Amino acid sequence: MSPTTLLITAATLPDGSHTDILVEHGTITELGARLSRAGATTVDGDGLQALPGLVDLHTHLREPGFEQSETVLTGSRAAAIGGFTAVHAMANTSPVADTAGVVEQVHSLGEQHGYVTVRPIGAVTMGLAGTQLSEIGAMAGSRAGVTVFSDDGKCVADALLMRRALEYVKTFDGVIAQHAQEPRLTEGAQMNEGALSGELGLRGWPAVAEEAIIARDVLLAHHVGARLHICHLSTAGSVEVIRWAKARGIAVTAEVTPHHLLLTEELARSYDPRFKVNPPLRRDEDVQALRTALADGTIDIVATDHAPHPMESKECAWDEASFGMVGLESALSVVQLAMVDSGLIGWADVARVLSTTPARIGRLAGYSDPFAVGAPAQFTLVDPSARREFAVGQLHGKGVNSPYLGRTLPGRVVATVHDGYATVLDGELVDAATVAQNARVHRG
Numbered sequence: 483m484s485p486t487t488l489l490i491t492a493a494t495l496p497d498g499s500h501t502d503i504l505v506e507h508g509t510i511t512e513l514g515a516r517l518s519r520a521g522a523t524t525v526d527g528d529g530l531q532a533l534p535g536l537v538d539l540h541t542h543l544r545e546p547g548f549e550q551s552e553t554v555l556t557g558s559r560a561a562a563i564g565g566f567t568a569v570h571a572m573a574n575t576s577p578v579a580d581t582a583g584v585v586e587q588v589h590s591l592g593e594q595h596g597y598v599t600v601r602p603i604g605a606v607t608m609g610l611a612g613t614q615l616s617e618i619g620a621m622a623g624s625r626a627g628v629t630v631f632s633d634d635g636k637c638v639a640d641a642l643l644m645r646r647a648l649e650y651v652k653t654f655d656g657v658i659a660q661h662a663q664e665p666r667l668t669e670g671a672q673m674n675e676g677a678l679s680g681e682l683g684l685r686g687w688p689a690v691a692e693e694a695i696i697a698r699d700v701l702l703a704h705h706v707g708a709r710l711h712i713c714h715l716s717t718a719g720s721v722e723v724i725r726w727a728k729a730r731g732i733a734v735t736a737e738v739t740p741h742h743l744l745l746t747e748e749l750a751r752s753y754d755p756r757f758k759v760n761p762p763l764r765r766d767e768d769v770q771a772l773r774t775a776l777a778d779g780t781i782d783i784v785a786t787d788h789a790p791h792p793m794e795s796k797e798c799a800w801d802e803a804s805f806g807m808v809g810l811e812s813a814l815s816v817v818q819l820a821m822v823d824s825g826l827i828g829w830a831d832v833a834r835v836l837s838t839t840p841a842r843i844g845r846l847a848g849y850s851d852p853f854a855v856g857a858p859a860q861f862t863l864v865d866p867s868a869r870r871e872f873a874v875g876q877l878h879g880k881g882v883n884s885p886y887l888g889r890t891l892p893g894r895v896v897a898t899v900h901d902g903y904a905t906v907l908d909g910e911l912v913d914a915a916t917v918a919q920n921a922r923v924h925r926g
């Protein structure tokens with residue numbers, strides 16, 4: 483029996499139609515009713531929603547340098563169990579991903595492990611120091627084929643450097659992903675600035691610190707004629723700026739995280755650092771504006787900003803804790819809860835905001851027409867009727883800093899197929915040796 487022959491029966495496609503899906507040698511070879519193939523691994527897709535393989539444009543894999551938090555392997559496994567088949571790995575590693583050597587290393591680790599496609603993001607500035615451009619051209623031209631550049635974790639605050647970076651990536655259709663945070667306005671900031679930060683005695687991170695950088699950068703992108711992407715939008719005001727920019731035809735795209743679609747600053751009352759994140763959780767009005775903007779296309783995509791941290795950086799006082807939440811294993815469930823079950827979007831939209839559009843922003847091939855004969859087999863099967871108590875046992879990366887522990891979340895990933903082989907079957911990760919072997923066979 484070839485492990486690369488898979489038959490999914492009676493699954494529901496994003497457009498609502500039902501079909502069997504036959505996968506052979508990495509490709510969808512047949513779609514239709516009552517398909518059969520001797521020796522195929524069969525998955526009963528009855529009641530399952532098929533989605534194109536999810537693509538995360540914003541993942542922190544932490545390797546090299548912070549392997550106690552996450553590695554390419556552990557983060558890839560967390561991604562696969564979350565329904566992802568590709569992740570874009572942020573550059574704030576040690577060493578920083580600012581040279582061809584580092585991005586090639588991360589890329590090939592992803593290939594060897596084989597759970598997902600790992601696409602390294604290159605730093606915009608050397609060492610994320612914000613003073614000198616990184617080896618942008620060398621990273622783009624490397625085997626890793628970097629298309630997305632970001633100093634995420636830090637803002638490219640210098641307007642001239644930002645302009646030069648936009649000019650540079652324009653030459654090869656790359657994109658700058660900006661972490662929009664005016665540094666002087668957010669020194670020492672701990673949570674959203676407002677009445678609650680005053681009440682809790684925590685220094686505030688004002689919405690204007692995000693909005694001012696977005697406004698500046700859409701104007702710069704317009705001036706240069708380059709593509710700009712905004713990471714983790716968190717305020718209603720940011721939505722207004724993006725709406726304005728898009729109405730003017732500016733080539734800007736924007737992402738929102740699952741947590742900013744669901745959670746509010748009220749959670750800071752607990753002083754539990756699991757709820758400490760950058761940008762901070764905001765007000766309910768912001769959550770509502772972000773949901774509306776995602777539904778109407780002002781916000782293009784959902785990205786996890788999966789940010790694993792070791793226990794000691796989270797089991798401490800709020801002020802001392804690291805910013806960040808893990809998100810790969812819960813992203814699809816949170817999008818279902820906030821957006822689908824609330825009636826704001828349907829599954830075809832989920833496919834768009836979690837797969838097709840992030841792939842297009844990252845210029846990742848193979849995702850434009852996912853359920854077609856001849857398409858590369860990258861998809862995930864979800865049981866939307868499942869309910870799960872979200873607990874540490876559901877987390878497959880190294881980080882347990884999830885804001886959803888103890889909550890009931892809808893939906894469960896039953897199977898994930900990457901490059902034509904299963905990385906998740908019956909809701910469980912396929913073992914690392916089998917996946918690595920299948921990846922080797924697929925590469926040929």
Ligand SMILES: NC(=O)N[C@@H](CC(=O)O)C(=O)O
Nearest residue numbers: 542634635759760789805806
């Ligand atoms: N989101 C976070 O709170 N933290 C991220 C950095 C970032 O995304 O800005 C991290 O690297 O831990």
Ligand SMILES: [Zn+2]
Nearest residue numbers: 634635661713
């Ligand atoms: Zn960021």
Ligand SMILES: [Zn+2]
Nearest residue numbers: 572634635787
């Ligand atoms: Zn991030």
